Amino acid sequence: MLLFVLSAGLSITFGLMRIINMAHTSFYLLGGYVGIAVWTQTRSFWLAVVVGAVGMAVAGLVLYSGFLRRFSKEDELPQVLLTFGVLLILADVALIAWGGDVKRLPPPDFLQGGIELGPLTYPRYRFFLIVSGLVMAVLLWLFVSRTRLGSLVRAGVDDAETAQSIGINMPLLFVLVFGFGSLLAGLAGVLGAPYLGVYPGLDFETMLLAFAVIIVGGAGSIEGAFIAALVVAAVDTFTKTYLPGLGYFSVYAPMALILAFRPNGLLGRSL
Amino acid sequence: MMGRLQVGRAGLRTGFLARGGWALPLGLAALAVGILLPFFVQPFFVDIMTRVLVFAILAIGLNLLVGYTGLPSLGQAAFLAMGAYTLAILIKRLGVGHLPAALAAIAAAGLLGAVFGLIALRARGATFLLITLALAQSAWAIAFTWRSVTGGDDGIGGLTRPVIGFLPWSMEDARVYYFLVLIVFLVLLWAFRILVRSPFGLALQGIRDNELRMRSLGYNTWLYQYVAFIVAALFGGVAGVLRAYLTEAVTPGWAEVTPSAEALLMVIMGGPGTIVGPVIGAAIVVPAGQIANFFTNRWMIVLGAIYVVVVLFAPGGIVGWLRRGPAEKRA
Numbered sequence: 147m148l149l150f151v152l153s154a155g156l157s158i159t160f161g162l163m164r165i166i167n168m169a170h171t172s173f174y175l176l177g178g179y180v181g182i183a184v185w186t187q188t189r190s191f192w193l194a195v196v197v198g199a200v201g202m203a204v205a206g207l208v209l210y211s212g213f214l215r216r217f218s219k220e221d222e223l224p225q226v227l228l229t230f231g232v233l234l235i236l237a238d239v240a241l242i243a244w245g246g247d248v249k250r251l252p253p254p255d256f257l258q259g260g261i262e263l264g265p266l267t268y269p270r271y272r273f274f275l276i277v278s279g280l281v282m283a284v285l286l287w288l289f290v291s292r293t294r295l296g297s298l299v300r301a302g303v304d305d306a307e308t309a310q311s312i313g314i315n316m317p318l319l320f321v322l323v324f325g326f327g328s329l330l331a332g333l334a335g336v337l338g339a340p341y342l343g344v345y346p347g348l349d350f351e352t353m354l355l356a357f358a359v360i361i362v363g364g365a366g367s368i369e370g371a372f373i374a375a376l377v378v379a380a381v382d383t384f385t386k387t388y389l390p391g392l393g394y395f396s397v398y399a400p401m402a403l404i405l406a407f408r409p410n411g412l413l414g415r416s417l
Numbered sequence: 418m419m420g421r422l423q424v425g426r427a428g429l430r431t432g433f434l435a436r437g438g439w440a441l442p443l444g445l446a447a448l449a450v451g452i453l454l455p456f457f458v459q460p461f462f463v464d465i466m467t468r469v470l471v472f473a474i475l476a477i478g479l480n481l482l483v484g485y486t487g488l489p490s491l492g493q494a495a496f497l498a499m500g501a502y503t504l505a506i507l508i509k510r511l512g513v514g515h516l517p518a519a520l521a522a523i524a525a526a527g528l529l530g531a532v533f534g535l536i537a538l539r540a541r542g543a544t545f546l547l548i549t550l551a552l553a554q555s556a557w558a559i560a561f562t563w564r565s566v567t568g569g570d571d572g573i574g575g576l577t578r579p580v581i582g583f584l585p586w587s588m589e590d591a592r593v594y595y596f597l598v599l600i601v602f603l604v605l606l607w608a609f610r611i612l613v614r615s616p617f618g619l620a621l622q623g624i625r626d627n628e629l630r631m632r633s634l635g636y637n638t639w640l641y642q643y644v645a646f647i648v649a650a651l652f653g654g655v656a657g658v659l660r661a662y663l664t665e666a667v668t669p670g671w672a673e674v675t676p677s678a679e680a681l682l683m684v685i686m687g688g689p690g691t692i693v694g695p696v697i698g699a700a701i702v703v704p705a706g707q708i709a710n711f712f713t714n715r716w717m718i719v720l721g722a723i724y725v726v727v728v729l730f731a732p733g734g735i736v737g738w739l740r741r742g743p744a745e746k747r748a
Contacts, residue, residue, distance in 0.1 A: 166543045213729070223489050224728045226543045227685060230491075230678065231724025238717035350674060354554055357547050 150279055150359075150375035168229040169209065171353040172236035173202040173328050177335025178344035179244050185252075198336035199329050206328025210321060233349065241346045252340060271340055278337065283372050299323060355382065444693070451599060460591035464663065467595045469703045470602045471660045476683040476695035477609050478652020483681065484690030485613055486645045487625030488538075489546045492553025493680045495533070496650040498560060498672035500526040500657025505573040505667045506566065515579035522661075523654035529556070530650020534643050541628075550674065557672035572668035576661060588662075598659050605655065610692050612648070621645055622690075678720065679706065686727045688736030697735055 181198035185191060209232060214225055290296040301309040302319055310316040335344070342348070355378060363374030455463045475497055482488040504522035507513040513521070537548045560567045567573070578588035586593040612618050623631045624638045632638050661667050670676075683702050688694025705723070709716040731738050 166547065213725070223543065223546075226489070226546055227681075228725055228728045231721040231728065234675075234678070234717045234721030234724065236721075238715060238721070241717075242715075354551055357551065361544070361547065 150283060150372050166226045166229070167209075167324075167327070168226060168353065169232040169236060170229075170327070170331050171349040171356060172233050172240075173205060173331035174335040174338075174352055175240055175344065175349040176205065176236060177202045177332030178339040178348070179240060179335075180332070181336030181339055182250075182344060191252075195333065195336045199333040202332025202335070203325045203329035206331075207321065207325045209328075210324040214324075233353075237346065237349055240349075244344075250340060250344070275337060275341060287369070295322075355379075455592045455595050463591040463595050465704060465707055467591070467598050467663050468660075468707075469699050470595075470598045471656050471663060472680065472683065472703050473696045473699035474602055474605055474659070475653050475656035475680050476687070476699050477606065477692075478649040478656070479680050480684045480689060480691075480695045481609070481613070481621070481645050481652070482649045483684045484688075484694070485618060485625060486621045486642055487628075488541070488642060488646070489543070489681070490537070490549040490646075490649070491546045491674075491677050491681055492533070492549035492551075492556075493649065493653055494674075494676035495553035495556035495672050496526040496530055496653025497657040497660060497676070498556060498667070498669070499529045499650075500654030501661035501667045501671060502560060502567060502573070502657075503654075504658050504661050505576055508576060509573055510566075519658045522658050523651055526654025526657060527647050527651045530647040530653075531643075533650070534646035538639060538642055538646065550677070553672060553677055554674070557669060560669040560672050567669065570669055572666055572670075574666040576665040576667075578662045578665070594663065598663075601655065601659065605652065606692070606696070613692065617641070617644075625690075675717070675720070678724075679703075682720065682724055682727070684734075686723065686731070686734055688734030688738075691734070691736040694734050694736040 177198040180201045181194040184194040184197045188194075209229070213228055213232075288296075290299060298309070298314055298319055301314060302316060302323075306316055338344075358378050359371055359374045362378060363370030363372075451466075455466060458466075475493060478496075479490060479493045482490050500522040503525040504518050507518035507521055508515065533549070533552045537545055537552060540548055561570060563569075578594060580588065588594050588597065613621075620631065620636055620641050624636070624641055628638050657671075660671070679702055683698030684695045685698070686701065687696065687698030702720075702723075705719065706716050709719045727734070
């Protein structure tokens with residue numbers, strides 16, 4: 147679920163703007179750190195969530211308006227390389243600022259402890275993550291398929307040029323979408339902090355998972371990202387539990403298979 | 418090495434480099450520096466020079482993909498690591514002789530390229546880059562987790578350089594080993610030059626510029642790209658063997674993202690699609706990495722910053738920048 151929130155943001159920026167934002171998971175990592183910093187100051191979990199998410203939206207806007215906008219959309223390689231440079235810089239900055247230890251964000255009181263589900267006891271916070279992930283999935287789906295802004299976004303995904311020519315302000319839309327994608331990354335970062343912790347290298351680790359989701363699910367498709375996130379996370383967890391030697395490897399096997407048969411992903415449109 | 422860039426800049430006003438008038442004297446000057454410099458510096462610096470050449474070999478191979486075929490790969494270090502690990506495992510664990518082990522290591526890297534290429538070439542452009550990155554990460558994961566064979570995060574140590582019977586010098590001497598690597602490097606550079614000017618190399622460049630047109634002209638573009646991918650992997654394997662002998666140990670860090678990113682930066686920075694570009698890139702990136710790690714341990718920031726600066730201000734790399742006449746520079 148967490149992976150879904152993270153990769154949904156990536157999927158819409160990639161699908162709409164053809165920008166592969168390698169620094170996307172840097173925002174995820176930084177969102178977690180910022181959330182923890184806010185929590186230490188204020189002891190408010192919800193404020194941490196808001197500040198982490200909004201902070202990353204701002205960071206995304208700066209990255210986009212400051213650098214990425216200079217390149218035309220056909221030039222995807224410079225964008226990848228540039229955001230990759232940003233990824234390296236932010237990873238090292240985070241290491242300087244917050245050190246190498248795992249940091250955790252304590253969940254709010256009412257989400258601590260377990261929840262009884264028949265014979266099973268399930269940690270409340272994870273339950274909360276699943277529920278909020280589902281809610282977010284539904285909201286995103288409604289947003290994309292039912293609102294005016296959502297239909298503009300879809301128009302942009304399908305054919306940016308035509309959308310522009312019928313009077314949609316694409317540059318503005320791009321800025322908004324990029325900011326929104328970064329917001330989702332920051333949100334996922336803070337929400338994930340109580341569960342996974344925040345530590346150096348998390349950005350690289352999740353980056354590969356997130357890109358696996360995009361590739362499996364198909365760029366620009368919320369439903370695809372949702373299904374793929376479930377598949378990738380399930381496969382990943384399953385092999386890490388039962389075949390620990392193959393843990394990292396397992397993520398790439400479905401990815402390779404999908405690519406071999408459906409180069410555009412399960413629900414993706416051709417790029 | 419910096420000297421030659423200064424000279425290059427002097428020639429820039431008149432755009433001489435565009436006509437190639439400076440290429441030969443500059444190359445000879447660089448070669449003279451490469452041959453003479455080891456006699457004037459400490460063995461530690463000679464080792465760094467060897468490192469430059471090793472990474473230059475990796476970057477030259479990568480350039481065949483990035484610069485000539487238009488396939489940006491961010492997983493080239495996997496092939497270097499594959500060559501290095503195969504060599505170390507064959508020699509240390511199975512007692513194979515140096516020469517067969519080295520040849521097998523290069524072949525193993527090529528084989529890995531043949532497997533990765535099948536998967537990665539399903540995609541193009543930035544998706545291709547992501548897949549090579551992911552594949553390299555899985556190679557790293559295998560090196561890191563398969564303890565019984567790869568030694569896990571300890572890697573494999575205790576490798577010694579081969580003794581060549583009829584030569585009076587010991588390979589353990591930094592200078593002797595440097596010259597061995599230099600010879601391999603020059604041979605490969607020369608072979609690379611022939612390769613990219615051959616019909617095969619020209620077809621690759623055609624694919625880079627317009628794959629659809631090449632396909633409609635009857636070229637099996639996939640096969641060309643696939644072969645280029647394997648050739649690049651073979652270059653990586655050679656670099657891996659030479660690097661394993663240089664440090665006399667292998668660690669899983671060799672397959673990480675950072676060396677792959679360094680290799681790509683060498684190509685992008687030096688000049689993709691040029692023969693000497695990656696060499697210049699290696700001659701800058703490797704010492705820069707050594708210096709940054711030596712003084713600050715903040716190599717990642719520096720590497721990231723170089724990336725950003727190069728992408729923003731020198732998209733054609735240094736060679737591309739030198740080749741452009743003064744009028745075009747503004748553009």
